[in-house]
Amino acid sequence: MPQTDHTPMLNALHKPFPSFIAPSNLVKILALFAALSQSGIFLAAGDAIDPASGNAVPSVPEIASQGYKLAFSDEFRGPKLDEDKWQYRIDSKGQSTQLPANVTVSNGLHIAVKKEDSRGKKYTAGGVITKAELKYGYYEARFRAPPGSGFHTSFYAEQWNGKDTGVTLGREEIDICEEDSKTGATKIGYLFTVHDWGSMYPAGSRALGPKSGSLPWAEQDRAKPYSNGPALCKDFHVWGMEFTPTVVRFYFDGEWKGSIDATGFAHTPMNVFLTTIGWAGTIDDSQLPSEAQFDYFRFFTKP
Numbered sequence: 001m002p003q004t005d006h007t008p009m010l011n012a013l014h015k016p017f018p019s020f021i022a023p024s025n026l027v028k029i030l031a032l033f034a035a036l037s038q039s040g041i042f043l044a045a046g047d048a049i050d051p052a053s054g055n056a057v058p059s060v061p062e063i064a065s066q067g068y069k070l071a072f073s074d075e076f077r078g079p080k081l082d083e084d085k086w087q088y089r090i091d092s093k094g095q096s097t098q099l100p101a102n103v104t105v106s107n108g109l110h111i112a113v114k115k116e117d118s119r120g121k122k123y124t125a126g127g128v129i130t131k132a133e134l135k136y137g138y139y140e141a142r143f144r145a146p147p148g149s150g151f152h153t154s155f156y157a158e159q160w161n162g163k164d165t166g167v168t169l170g171r172e173e174i175d176i177c178e179e180d181s182k183t184g185a186t187k188i189g190y191l192f193t194v195h196d197w198g199s200m201y202p203a204g205s206r207a208l209g210p211k212s213g214s215l216p217w218a219e220q221d222r223a224k225p226y227s228n229g230p231a232l233c234k235d236f237h238v239w240g241m242e243f244t245p246t247v248v249r250f251y252f253d254g255e256w257k258g259s260i261d262a263t264g265f266a267h268t269p270m271n272v273f274l275t276t277i278g279w280a281g282t283i284d285d286s287q288l289p290s291e292a293q294f295d296y297f298r299f300f301t302k303p
Contacts, residue, residue, distance in 0.1 A: 048072045048085075048132065058300055059238050060251050063138050068300035072132060075296045076109040081128065089127030091164040092119045095150065095278030102126035109294040111276050113146050115285050123283060125151065127275025129160055134299055135269050140240040142295040145179050145276070147233040148287025152279035153179045155239055157270035171197055171268040174248060176241040179232055180279065190232065192241075192250045192258065196265035208260050236295055272297065 052075035057064045074085055081103060088100040097118035103126045104110045111126045118124050134157065145153040158173035173195040194208040240251035245267070248260040276292040 050075045052077050056298055058138050058140060059254050060240055063242060068138050068302055070298060071301040072299040076105050078105040081105050085131060086128040087131055089129055089275050092121055093277055095121060096123040096125040097121045098126045099124050103128060111292045112289055113151050113276060114289045123278040125277045127273055130272045133269030133271055136243055137299055137301040138242045139299055141297045142236050142238045144236045144293050145232045146290040146292050148284035150278055150281055150283030151276050153276040153292045155274055157272050159268045160271040172265050177239040194248055194260050
């Protein structure tokens with residue numbers, strides 16, 4: 001079974017406590033650090049839970065019934081991105097360069113996609129990445145993809161290397177939703193899976209099934225499309241993922257869609273990505289400028 005990494009907790013405990021903390025509260029503080037270590041939550045600054053989340057619970061009844069409690073959230077109510085919680089995606093990849101200027105917050109998180117030259121690419125897009133590293137718990141986001149073709153909108157978790165989204169061996173990547181707008185423009189089509197980037201598989205990259213969606217995919221364990229329906233750019237949908245030491249479970253609009261055995265890869269604390277980039281096929285310039293819209297991101301842990 002994968003072992004919990006306690007290094008962040010130990011590093012935090014090595015720092016001196018402020019003088020105003022009474023000894024009687026020290027035990028409570030140590031217990032809090034232990035709980036956060038198990039989940040992987042450590043914030044450099046800022047309040048982890050957005051007050052606008054209220055008494056939010058997981059949208060999946062069987063998850064909510066297990067006693068999960070909100071531990072990190074952002075409802076993106078503005079007037080700007082909370083930079084204590086988030087950092088910008090700023091790489092050049094696929095067909096676009098990702099720019100902070102394309103990220104705005106106003107009644108939701110808006111990630112613009114544009115036709116403009118930047119650092120050798122003909123298009124720009126963007127994304128945000130949590131500063132907190134998260135681990136075991138239930139992850140949930142509500143969003144819709146941009147219209148047209150050629151953009152790749154995703155909600156996923158992996159340990160970020162601080163500069164780009166290149167492969168870092170020895171860790172996992174959990175794709176809660178990878179949606180290519182060339183498919184989503186006409187029907188529901190997205191992928192979910194876990195990538196083992198060499199943590200327990202010496203060849204480097206292994207995709208662990210099942211997958212769901214309507215795109216062809218070369219890697220193993222691809223499931224057949226589970227649904228055709230309204231375009232993912234027309235309506236908001238809710239994607240969820242439960243990560244435990246033994247299993248990863250995936251949900252779409254409150255329904256379970258598949259599970260993956262979590263004992264076959266190493267578990268590391270992960271940053272969460274909310275992003276859209278120019279990626280698949282020919283980009284439909286007639287639909288630009290456009291945007292992906294994220295209503296919220298919430299992370300829940302068990303007490």
